[in-house]
Amino acid sequence: MTMSGWGPTDPTAGYQDKQPWRFSEPYLSINRKYLKLKMQLMPYLYSMSRNASETGVPSTRSMVLEYPNDPVARGNQTSGQFMAGDSFLVAPVVSDTTVRNNIYLPAGTWTDYWTDKNYSGPGWINNYSAPLDTLPLFVKGGAIVPVWPQMNYICEKPVSTLTYDIHPHGNSSFTLYEDDGITRAYQHGAFAEQKVNVTAPTSGTGDVRVTVGSPSGSFTGKPSSRAYDLGLHVAKAPSSVTVNGTALMPLSTRSAFAGASSGWFHDASGRSGVLRIKAGSQSGAFSVTAAGVTLPATSAVSASPVK
Known part of the structure; x- marks a missing residue:
């Protein structure tokens, strides 16, 4: 990248700098694929960066x-x-x-x-x-990964829906960090945090409970409420899904789920399946319980590396 000094402003004949758009296909599309993935993972990566600044890890x-x-x-x-x-x-x-x-x-x-x-x-x-x-x-296993809607740069779109991609395995937690994404106001306390806890079995069948805490703190542009989607990587559909004790409607197709404001759909198109949940718009703490889900089976790994 140009910031590293690898990419001269005026490259000599036959030389390509490291900026991804200077390469032809298939390299251009591969670069784009991973840059888009990075943008979707920004709330996770941003929270990890905040943790690094506070702990040194x-x-x-x-x-x-x-x-x-x-x-x-x-x-x-x-x-x-x-x-x-x-x-x-x-x-x-x-x-x-x-x-x-x-x-x-x-x-x-x-x-x-x-x-x-x-x-x-x-x-x-x-x-x-x-x-x-x-x-x-x-x-x-146990990962709780916050994901943004696809965008090309920070603040291109409002984060009206936040997705938590979850791999249930025992008890785990994650603290989401957010600020305005533009200024240094966070240095003076203008930021918010939200803790998510998951309780789940470590194998077999059981209930998965996701507790999303109320965001603490404030910053300019912080939404007063927003929609939450959950993606639970589980093998089979649950017997029921509730939000704060109220049953959500099961939806039978991916298109029906996409058009609904709330409900759940077990997407079995992947190898292990994903339980997709729309919890609706929330302004404070809430909990989601998926009853009777089955965790995916695992494959064995080799006991030794290749010599």
């Missing part, structure tokens, strides 16, 4: 920092991967190959971001299909 973390008691994470075998915040494990491909070996998953459950295939660590994934457009990316 960086957003981009070596495996040993997140798993100090794991002997594999303490060694050099995980030097080619890292944690992006506390929920994403990233294993980039840095050589000319379409297969990634020796991806180490620590203890716990992990979901392939692209395929929804679930794994149980600790152990290794080998022969992972990683063509140029596929970055090996895994989501930690």
Whole structure:
């Protein structure tokens, strides 16, 4: 990128700087795909950056920092991967190959971001299909990831709907941080935080309860209320979904769900399925309970890396 000094203002003949729009297809579309993903994940990444400024724990973390008691994470075998915040494990491909070996998953459950295939660590994934457009990316069990609507830059659109993408596994929590996204008013206390707690089984079938706290604090442009969507990665449809004890209507098709202001729909199109919930507009704390959901089954990983 130009800010790194890699991209001269007037490149010499035959030289391309690192700005993504200077490359032809398929590289242009691949760059766009990941820049769009980054924008959707901005509320998660922004919250991780806030946490870093308060605690000193960086957003981009070596495996040993997140798993100090794991002997594999303490060694050099995980030097080619890292944690992006506390929920994403990233294993980039840095050589000319379409297969990634020796991806180490620590203890716990992990979901392939692209395929929804679930794994149980600790152990290794080998022969992972990683063509140029596929970055090996895994989501930690228990993750609560806030997601924005798709936009090209911060504040392009009002965040009238906030989505929490959730991978239920035991008890977990996340604190969303928000400010006006433009000024330095946050330095004088103009920001808001919202805590989300999830209680769930660690396997099998049970109830998943999501408690979304009332946002504390204020800043210019903070909405007085907004709609909330939840995406729970579960294998089967629940027996019921309630918001603050009131039953939500089940919807039978994706188009019916898209057109509704509230309700739920179990989207089984992925390998593990996603329970999509529209909780409606909320101005304060609320809770959502999905009764009798089944967590996805996990696949085994290899006991050893490829030599």
